[in-house]
Amino acid sequence: NAGVTQTPKFQVLKTGQSMTLQCAQDMNHNSMYWYRQDPGMGLRLIYYSASEGTTDKGEVPNGYNVSRLNKREFSLRLESAAPSQTSVYFCASSAWDRSTEAFFGQGTRLTVV
């Protein structure tokens, strides 16, 4: 059981380049999330998708777009990368049951130069 899989694990971009971070889960979860993790800032929610076909902004959506391709996949796109987007990105998923936990991917370490 793979859980939540993110690709790539590492990426270096030049300012202005675009890229898409991929996330897939095999737990049949309804909800999926994208977070960024920065030193001293904890986890900040970028976008989430409560269910297939819906997406909503989180705390820090500017500069990002998402696509909930199907129930399994939730991608995060940086259209024009900026150094401020250097971070570690985590994808997560959860079911709708009360008190269910969120399962996280292993993270993508992105550096924008």
Place this chain on the structure above:
Amino acid sequence: AQRVTQPEKLLSVFKGAPVELKCNYSYSGSPELFWYVQYSRQRLQLLLRHISRESIKGFTADLNKGETSFHLKKPFAQEEDSAMYYCALRRGDAGNNRKLIWGLGTSLAVNP
């Protein structure tokens, strides 16, 4: 607005000493509370949830609604407990909105 506060960014203890990682929350309804742990260069994973009232790896956490706290405790810290710990809250009445509200995290360092 809901908020989770972890007052300590860094907590350093010696092996065998008791440890308490503090978590306070603000939410007027019925919260669901969790502790997640992230070991070095690994993914976040659930450590405890308040509804289970369980002990995992020697850690316990009790929800105190009067003090709006969910502190994480372990009587004897081990070096392998060194990690980043996050407290998280979810609204109990949120229906299908399963978003978690996160504290900023506490980095626990257990020294030999």
